[in-house]
Amino acid sequence: MKGIVFTGNRRVEIRNFPVREPGPGEVVVAVRASGMCGSDLHVYRAARDGDDTVGQAIAGHEPAGVVHSVGPGVGDQLAAPGDRVMVHHYIGCTTCDSCRSGWPQMCTKAPFRAFGTQEHGGHAPYIVVPAATLVPLDDSLSFEAGAAIGCGTGTAWGGLERLGDVGGSTLVVFGQGPVGLSATMLATARGARVIAVDPEPARRVHAERFGAVATVDPVKSNASDMIRNLTDGAGVPLVLETSGNSSAISAGMDCLRPWGKICLIGLGAGEARFRVTDFYRTQVTVMTSWTMSIVQQRQCAEFVAREKLPIDELFSHRWHLSEAAEAYEEFDKQNAGKGVFVFDALDSDVERVGAESAIFGEDR
Structure with a gap:
């Protein structure tokens, strides 16, 4: 599949990546919307000179979509194919008090990992995440709204x-x-x-x-x-x-x-x-205040749905993956609303079928 990476100095690239099967406790989410966050601009603008760590991870930490497949040990109560979900974009140890209270970014046992930086993010048709990071997305909310709640609105x-x-x-x-x-x-x-x-x-x-x-x-x-x-x-x-x-x-x-x-x-x-x-x-x-806990992310989504708030009106620009360079050039001006990359089901399914050997074959 293709994914967006930041290469520094206000440049992005679209690169090819294999998509692996979900491991124990993991799920594959078919991304339907991946928000552009102001914090991304710090990485996008960063001066880079010979840094071989640049561009190793797919960007984007505000994905929302549909559960595509689940790995071993993921029960239906956690996730099932077809579930509409957001992703809490931090991963901690899962056992310390901070993680167990819903604050993996405050993990006390090891540095947290975040999608879009340390882990592949949502600027691609698929993302593999621990099932424990999923947050339900109400049917009344768009995938774009779910992406916004996943970080900026949250x-x-x-x-x-x-x-x-x-x-x-x-x-x-x-x-x-x-x-x-x-x-x-x-x-x-x-x-x-x-x-x-x-x-x-x-x-x-x-x-x-x-x-x-x-x-x-x-x-x-x-x-x-x-x-x-x-x-x-x-x-x-x-x-x-x-x-x-x-x-x-x-x-x-x-x-x-x-x-x-x-x-x-x-x-x-x-x-x-x-x-x-x-x-x-x-x-x-x-x-x-540092973003929100996974519990607060769910509470925010429930409040938005209950109050019927017009979260979709935050978005001034919707982009396709192929428009990555133009999208971030526009977003860098910071004089408009929020930007988001959108994927439809047909695009994701076609890409996945066409890349089946790379996804599930020897290259995974």
Whole structure:
């Protein structure tokens, strides 16, 4: 089969890969949608010079699709052919307290492995994963929605969970990329009044469609001053920072009211710097959030389905595998919505039948 790999220096390649049979406890998922995540851009943009580890794994850590086949020891209660599923994209030891509580990325026995980097990811027609990483995808949700919930939207949910009960509170969401827009949508559905901050006009308009009661352009004016003006000088109790930008983090700190909380989930190169004496008497809480647990991924999907949230409207671009170079060049601009690679059942079946010897023969 063909899969997308990052080769560094803003380049991608489409390479041929064999697909192996699922081993004990594993399943083969026929991918129907594989989301493009902002964290992929760090690898896509990375300068590479003679690094022989580049391009060894198929990219993409937001796959959703249909269980194609199962390996030995996978009971029907875990997975059966035809099941619609998402994938929790981390693999841990499975036995430590962190793994057993649904947080394999916090594994205490060994470094976690992630699809798309250490393991082959979802930018291909098929992916082999442990059955324990699967999360059910409700029939009412599209595969694209499942891909988004698998990381970007799920990351927003995880940040909101860290902040606690947002219902009835004013929440500022810094950054209205796919994660920030997801946070605006989810928080509004959970009863929050959301103020959305982003320098891109189109993203601010999108945030209003998702329920933001006000938007702020941080280029036009000082974001924290604008937010305080919108709250009669009081500031806000809750901030979610999704951009990873140092100035956004500082503005988020500055617009907090006493006892306020800020959660940092952006993966940019930003730094949280502040003079302790400036905040000592405010009793504010600064916290981080790292994606979500596998339990929270399921809870997020159930909430989206129950509330009938328009997750599909996050996507501004849908691509086919052959358009990989153009897709990442466009996504790198970071001025639109979310991108996703889509596969239909016919494409996957034809490719699998045509490559049967490579998949199940001596080359596996």
